[in-house]
Amino acid sequence: ATAGIVRAMVEHNALYNGxxxxxxxxxxxxHERPQKGRYRQFxxxxxxxxxxxxxxxxxxxxxxxxxxxQALGLVVGEHVRLEINSLGQAAERAAHRAAxxxxxxxxxxxxxxxxxxxxxxxxLRILDSKNPALQSLIEAAPVLKDFLGAESLAHFxxxxxxxxxxxxxxxxxxxxxxxxxxxxxxxxxxVTDHLGSQGTVCGGGRYxxxxxxxxxxxxxxxGFGLGVERLLLLIQELN
Numbered sequence: 400a401t402a403g404i405v406r407a408m409v410e411h412n413a414l415y416n417g418x419x420x421x422x423x424x425x426x427x428x429x430h431e432r433p434q435k436g437r438y439r440q441f442x443x444x445x446x447x448x449x450x451x452x453x454x455x456x457x458x459x460x461x462x463x464x465x466x467x468x469q470a471l472g473l474v475v476g477e478h479v480r481l482e483i484n485s486l487g488q489a490a491e492r493a494a495h496r497a498a499x500x501x502x503x504x505x506x507x508x509x510x511x512x513x514x515x516x517x518x519x520x521x522x523l524r525i526l527d528s529k530n531p532a533l534q535s536l537i538e539a540a541p542v543l544k545d546f547l548g549a550e551s552l553a554h555f556x557x558x559x560x561x562x563x564x565x566x567x568x569x570x571x572x573x574x575x576x577x578x579x580x581x582x583x584x585x586x587x588x589x590v591t592d593h594l595g596s597q598g599t600v601c602g603g604g605r606y607x608x609x610x611x612x613x614x615x616x617x618x619x620x621x622g623f624g625l626g627v628e629r630l631l632l633l634i635q636e637l638n
Contacts, residue, residue, distance in 0.1 A: 400425075438628060443627065444627060457605060483571060483585065484571060485547060485555035486584060488548070575587075586603070
């Protein structure tokens with residue numbers, strides 16, 4: 400829902416009086432063929448913080464999800480756990496993308512059909528492949544953190560320090576990416592081991608460039624989406 404929310408903010412100049420925190424919930428429809436544990440029509444909760452640039456707001460949203468898990472009786476670290484990463488900025492991602500393409504091009508004969516199709520259009524999605532035969536190849540691929548500049552690293556280090564101060568354990572997953580290219584800096588997922596390969600229950604990240612891409616003024620923003628059906632599956636599995 401992120402792009403639709405941002406488009407509405409731009410069309411109605413909704414941030415005229417300052418930053419906004421908002422949430423939406425409703426039905427969504429998936430275009431691609433649904434995998435196991437996914438549905439053609441599903442329901443999603445979205446929470447967005449629009450107009451806030453600091454890493455403190457990144458942590459605010461992550462801790463908000465932790466409160467939700469606690470309210471639902473889910474134990475953090477046992478039923479769900481947090482993974483985080485930084486996607487840096489556009490120029491840093493471009494350098495990493497070029498290195499990825501060169502790496503996978505040299506090993507194209509080892510890629511499956513889906514990964515070959517994505518090689519030049521969206522090579523980051525190859526890193527997200529669940530194909531067991533590709534995992535060793537993916538593990539050896541260039542890592543984005545090696546391309547991050549000082550400002551991106553500083554932002555990520557503050558996020559980590561604040562999570563540490565809040566007593567929230569996490570894992571830095573250097574392979575954690577987002578499928579859309581408008582994301583930057585902090586990305587995060589809440590994952591579980593109780594739903595098989597479809598282990599992501601909640602995913603989010605910062606998308607500071609999206610307002611400008613959709614015709615608005617440059618506006619920092621971050622948000623997350625939570626699939627209701629998958630959350631219900633998890634609760635049923637645990638009960």
